[in-house]
Amino acid sequence: MLLHDSVAVSGVRRTSDGYLVAEARVARTGIQDYLGSELGKPEIPIISVYRPPEAVFAEDAMRSYAYRPMTNDHHGDVNSDNWKELAVGQTGAEVLRDGDFVRIPLVLMDADAIRDYEAGKRELSMGLEAEVFFEDGVTPQGEKYQARLGSMRMNHLALVDRARGGEHLRIGDNKQPTPTGGHDMADALRKLLVDGLTIEVTEQGAQAIEKLNGKLADAATATKALSDAHATAIALKDGELAKKDATIDDLKAKLLSDADIDKRVTARADLISKAKSIADADYTGKTDADIRKAVVIAKLGDAAVAGKSSDYVDARFEILVEDAAKDPVRQHFQAQDGKQKNPNDNGQSAYEARLNDAWKGETK
Known part of the structure; x- marks a missing residue:
């Protein structure tokens, strides 16, 4: 993982050739804060990362701090393919441990970069590759952290206006560092x-x-x-x-109003009465149209209604009703429907009537 640090510059001087020579503390031990997005954890706003001495001062790490290209701002990974285009200077070979820090000499050789430095662009941001182990822990000094750095290797050292926390961790500027190796926060x-x-x-x-x-x-x-x-x-x-x-x-x-309901009940009863006068059947649950059709079929057969409209069926029904009204036998039985009947008579009344008529004839 490629990370960026800011580091302090001190002992600055110009050479007779116009180069700018200085010394810088480029690495330190302890806790440093990163944005979670910088470490591939965008869901975590800030992650405290611990750099143990065994990572900062490892032999391979110390060797990697020497002869590193310097760039004017960061441009990603610096290598032999883009060195000629990006390099504005380099770090030196005298890599020294300075307490909790690593100190190295450096030289800016590009005139534009030197002019930027003199105009106030005075921070250095170290681009380094490092293993990151996400784990909760406590440093020997009692500080809590959520991640720990493993082996480190410097890739380049960039001149920047301000090493922004999150993308570029601050650990120094052109002033003397604080006793903890941190930043003068008023400038940040x-x-x-x-x-x-x-x-x-x-x-x-x-x-x-x-x-x-x-x-x-x-x-x-x-x-x-x-x-x-x-x-x-x-x-x-x-x-x-x-x-x-x-x-x-x-x-x-x-x-419907009560009067409308009465009219419909009367009309329904009248229709059923007419239907039964032609074909006595159970018409419960049938619509008026179904009743008329059933009566026509019962009287004349299915052929009478096949393919016929409802108006035709209604007309045939009314004709059947008229014909039934003209049938004398039916009229007789209908006339008898209102007379009182004695189901237990068994012809006794008729017999008595005949006797009575016969007696009347003899007395004449």
Whole structure:
């Protein structure tokens, strides 16, 4: 993994050739903070990374600090293919341990880079490759960390305006480093407007706040989308309820009055009576049209209605009703329907009537 550090520059001087020569502390032990996105963990805002002495001062690591190309800003991995294009100087060979630091000499040889340095571009950011082990732990000094560096190898050393926390970790500037090897934080503060208040925070803090503000903005957008969707759903429901209310009002308008119900009951009873006068059957549950059709079929057969319209069937039914009304036998039986009958008479009344008539004849 390629990481970027910022380091302190000291002992600066110009040579007779115009080169800028200095010494720099390029690495140190201890805790340094990185953005989670810088270490492939974008879900974690800040990760405290521990550099143990065995990683910083390992023999392979110390050798890698020497003869490294210097660049004006970072340009990714520097190698033999792009060295001629990118290099503006290099580190020296005298790699020394300085307490918790590694100190090396360096030289800037490019005139533009030297002019940038003299104009105030005075921080150095070390590009290095390192193994990162994500693990919770505590340093010998009692500081907690969430990741630890393994073997390290410097790739290049870049001249930068300001090593931003998160993308470029600060561990020094052109001033003398603090006893802990850290940064003079007054130079590293940024001003932010938060909820109407101006505050000063580190670059890491600023990036964390900006990231949180971005999440808040996303959350606000998502909330508005949900609110709009809810409003749309409510509007649809209101439309459906309005349609149901209209349907109910329409049904209410179609409700029958008592007089209408009486008329329909009378008409239904009259139809069933006519039907039974032609073909006595059970017409329960049948519509008026079905009753007429059933009567015509019962009287005339299926052929009488095959392919015929409902108006034709209704007309045939009415003709059958008229014919039934003209049948004298049927009329006699219908006339008898209203007279009282004695089912237990067994012809006794007729017999008594004949006797009575015979007696009347003898007395004449």
